[in-house]
Amino acid sequence: xxxxxxxxxxxxxxxxxxxxxxxxxxxxxxxxxxxxxxxxxxxxxxxxxxxxxxxxxxxxxxxxxxxxxxxxxxxxxxxxxxxxxxxxxxxxxxxxxxxxxxxxxxxxxxxxxxxxxxxxxxxxxxxxxxxxxxxxxxxxxxxxxxxxxxxxx
Numbered sequence: 766x767x768x769x770x771x772x773x774x775x776x777x778x779x780x781x782x783x784x785x786x787x788x789x790x791x792x793x794x795x796x797x798x799x800x801x802x803x804x805x806x807x808x809x810x811x812x813x814x815x816x817x818x819x820x821x822x823x824x825x826x827x828x829x830x831x832x833x834x835x836x837x838x839x840x841x842x843x844x845x846x847x848x849x850x851x852x853x854x855x856x857x858x859x860x861x862x863x864x865x866x867x868x869x870x871x872x873x874x875x876x877x878x879x880x881x882x883x884x885x886x887x888x889x890x891x892x893x894x895x896x897x898x899x900x901x902x903x904x905x906x907x908x909x910x911x912x913x914x915x916x917x918x
Contacts, residue, residue, distance in 0.1 A: 791859075794865075802870055820860050852896060853896065860892060864885050
């Protein structure tokens with residue numbers, strides 16, 4: 766009985782981590798795909814601005830916070846390096862989906878212009894930096910938490 770409950774908790778944890786990480790990273794871009802085909806969004810670059818703001822600001826912070834909170838709730842800080850790997854997969858995946866949305870709307874997946882490449886690289890670099898800094902802060906918080914619990918606080 767005890768083994769089953771531990772197994773169930775572990776499966777619930779990983780299911781939650783994967784769903785909470787990949788659904789926002791993929792789903793947001795799939796929901797915005799139709800906007801790329803509206804003339805008003807193409808000429809004013811609203812769709813790319815919305816997706817870039819999501820990829821650079823919202824997604825990394827959300828992924829860090831949700832993964833940390835889930836790890837805290839399930840007491841799974843020993844496996845946080847796997848969470849970090851999942852986060853580091855979701856961020857570039859989201860940037861790639863933004864690029865695909867642009868390419869599909871333009872009809873030029875293999876021949877992007879220099880501005881698009883620069884914007885995509887900036888987006889990937891900025892979101893990666895925010896993610897790495899957040900992961901370092903999370904690792905420090907986990908380290909401090911372990912030291913407090915080891916000291917008996």
